[in-house]
Amino acid sequence: MKVIELHKSVTASNDADAEELRREMKERGTLLINLMSSPGSGKTTLLSRTIRDLGAELNIAVLEADIESAVDAERIAALGALSVQVHTDGMCHMDAGMTRTGLEAMGLEQIDLAFLENIGNLICPAEYDTGAGRNVMILSVPEGDDKPLKYPLMFQTSDALVITKTDTLGYFDFDLETCKNRVRKLNPAIEIFPVSAKTGEGMKEWEEWLKKETSAWKQK
């Protein structure tokens, strides 16, 4: 498992870099999914279970972005998946150039599905196109159902929302229908997957969506 220290990308046009990276990934047949969420929403736990469930069907790789530490990449590597940790030099987001550097360090031969686990933050990551083919946001039940009201941009820029830790719904004051309605008001086309990586509830729907999107990405 590698650890890469990143620095601010030197190019002026992140949007153009992102388009170019997306085009290359399409050509290569690797779907890159940009996973965004708050700290502690359960991104790594969701990924671990997804890799265990889909690892026999798809070649999966994970690019872990953090300010410091390599605890997440170590958890993923322990599952036998290709994994690289990048450090963002204090920056609160990943841009397309940083993502490219991480992917190049990882190598993507025969990878069907690559996840970028973006910095834990509901604001900055939504403002930078990473070049990913799909954006997925994760919201955990303990964070509360008011988050779409407070961080609308991230819900608007995501293709899918995974609501994690649904096994704790009885414990927290979180109304699933209220949350879904708030999200759909911001983004009517978004796919919503309530899941518990602990009990397995809802994982099948999320994983079917991943398989469908990965397969569609390989079509010319």
Next chain:
Amino acid sequence: MKVIELHKSVTASNDADAEELRREMKERGTLLINLMSSPGSGKTTLLSRTIRDLGAELNIAVLEADIESAVDAERIAALGALSVQVHTDGMCHMDAGMTRTGLEAMGLEQIDLAFLENIGNLICPAEYDTGAGRNVMILSVPEGDDKPLKYPLMFQTSDALVITKTDTLGYFDFDLETCKNRVRKLNPAIEIFPVSAKTGEGMKEWEEWLKKETSAWKQK
């Protein structure tokens, strides 16, 4: 309850602005506490209980900073406390100039203790001195005990850490002693208060600390 739209501060030197604001707040005898945390860590719930418990002894005001919405300020105003909502024009932090604008809109006559509820984010807010007299970080049990490893700067810049939602300790894989040790390694002088605003556990120690700091701030 007012809602103020903020824009990037025009002055070049945030550190000097912050020092000046701190000096003025000292002269006025109002302790400003900068509260930082992830989204959904329970800042507003902690503040609501703190205001209910201490409202008879101290005059408390709250400056709520968010990208959008006014849901938090409305919750605080419903308790009868002085409360102003500021919007940060998409920015992921508050700086000293933005804090000053919010405080001036609020008015601070006879306020002993003012809280700035900073943007929900573990990265950017730690990088900007707001001019507060004390920095307090909140970490909730569902976020996990590995957060000091991943976001060290915020733990290093805080005078106190409140660990919230301790009533859920039996439900999540969170080791309180491991977490405390990780935090003290980064910041040996930090005060740590494990609390549950739901059951009231630990609230007394946190509130005693607030009373002591507010009283000390008024000393010349």
